Amino acid sequence: GIQVEQSPPDLILQEGANSTLRCNFSDSVNNLQWFHQNPWGQLINLFYIPSGTKQNGRLSATTVATERYSLLYISSSQTTDSGVYFCAVGPPLTSGTYKYIFGTGTRLKVLA
């Protein structure tokens, strides 16, 4: 099955700093989403981004499907950005499977 690796596993930033989180996947995918898991455990959908670039406020994401990676950029980080960031990939339509696979996660802590 598809392997999804994220880096770095842990990241500590000072408030106001910028960061880049990476998601690598081992096979072609039909969907890629980024999630923020908040301290209460909820998965907050950030981006649906199977390819291309999107921006939402201080966050942006880029997926280069042909090279099998996606990047999540966080600019001017705030303490409320703390939590775990996951990417999840959906299978190609020809794969015969419907399951979405989560990456290993990046745990981000933003210090005031």
Add this chain to the structure above:
Amino acid sequence: EPEVTQTPSHQVTQMGQEVILRCVPISNHLYFYWYRQILGQKVEFLVSFYNNEISEKSEIFDDQFSVERPDGSNFTLKIRSTKLEDSAMYFCASIWTVGNTIYFGEGSWLTVV
């Protein structure tokens, strides 16, 4: 934004008891999922459900687990005889079709004591 809703948000149960976790997927969605996350670990696939039957399940989803869509709106996960290692956050999710945005509920924390 459309919502997947889950109940209960938190349940504490004795080892060996049966637990039912409930989910209401988004109304026009066709594919439904349960995922599990043990504290501090990644989110793991349990089972997918389409056209009123299981379409795929992981090795975690053994005979202790079952899923049902009893009335066309609810989607349930039953754990027949809970073990300590079943303590985890359980997420329900749904999509309209493969490749579309997957929506997750807020999760149900299960603590087995």
